[in-house]
Amino acid sequence: xxxxxxxxxxxxxxxxxxxxxxxxxxxxxxxxxxxxxxxxxxxxxxxxxxxxxxxxxxxxxxxxxxxxxxxxxxxxxxxxxxxxxxxxxxxxxxxxxxxxxxxxxxxxxxxxxxxxxxxxxxxxxxxxxxxxxxxxxxxxxxxxxxxxxxxxxxxxxxxxxxxxxxxxxxxxxxxxxxxxxxxxxxxxxxxxxxxxxxxxxxxxxxxxxxxxxxxxxxxxxxx
Numbered sequence: 001x002x003x004x005x006x007x008x009x010x011x012x013x014x015x016x017x018x019x020x021x022x023x024x025x026x027x028x029x030x031x032x033x034x035x036x037x038x039x040x041x042x043x044x045x046x047x048x049x050x051x052x053x054x055x056x057x058x059x060x061x062x063x064x065x066x067x068x069x070x071x072x073x074x075x076x077x078x079x080x081x082x083x084x085x086x087x088x089x090x091x092x093x094x095x096x097x098x099x100x101x102x103x104x105x106x107x108x109x110x111x112x113x114x115x116x117x118x119x120x121x122x123x124x125x126x127x128x129x130x131x132x133x134x135x136x137x138x139x140x141x142x143x144x145x146x147x148x149x150x151x152x153x154x155x156x157x158x159x160x161x162x163x164x165x166x167x168x169x170x171x172x173x174x175x176x177x178x179x180x181x182x183x184x185x186x187x188x189x190x191x192x193x194x195x196x197x198x199x200x201x202x203x204x205x206x207x208x209x210x211x212x213x214x215x216x217x218x219x220x221x222x223x
Contacts, residue, residue, distance in 0.1 A: 131166020179212030
């Protein structure tokens with residue numbers, strides 16, 4: 001990472017760690033469709049709190065590294081904050097609830113518009129919208145053809161991530177989503193080799209999409 005990337009990570013990491021106690025609370029309530037007060041959360045165990053903080057640390061570092069000290073940093077911090085509970089929820093319940101996906105999408109659009117305005121880079125914003133639509137369309141098509149492979153939540157999350165990738169470049173859209181597939185395949189192979197899963201075992205794909213996106217953007221793996 002360049003100096004500005006490290007500086008962005010230094011800003012994002014403390015924010016994610018400070019928010020981790022609340023994010024850990026959300027991991028216990030967001031997936032409960034019947035909980036109308038899900039946004040309050042419930043008291044987590046120390047283990048859950050530690051795991052949430054660890055995920056927040058990693059996502060904060062990658063998000064800050066991807067944005068650097070630029071107008072994009074607020075948008076990437078939002079992605080790190082909302083993706084932290086989403087990763088845990090998807091791992092535990094194989095769900096990516098709209099309660100977090102939709103606010104993330106709305107917040108991302110607003111913050112990316114502000115970033116584009118500050119840089120007077122409207123072509124990047126248009127490419128962002130197109131990238132989000134393209135990723136959603138591709139993942140939705142895969143879900144339609146092979147429902148056991150992906151869920152609608154994966155397609156929606158992919159659309160949100162496509163906004164971030166598209167703001168960077170079309171190459172980032174390709175490599176970011178490809179990175180998610182590669183990570184997913186790698187995890188599946190490891191689990192199969194360790195006999196912790198079978199060919200029919202469902203594997204949470206949301207975390208792979210998030211990590212693939214952030215790794216590509218943080219380390220500029222588009223060359």
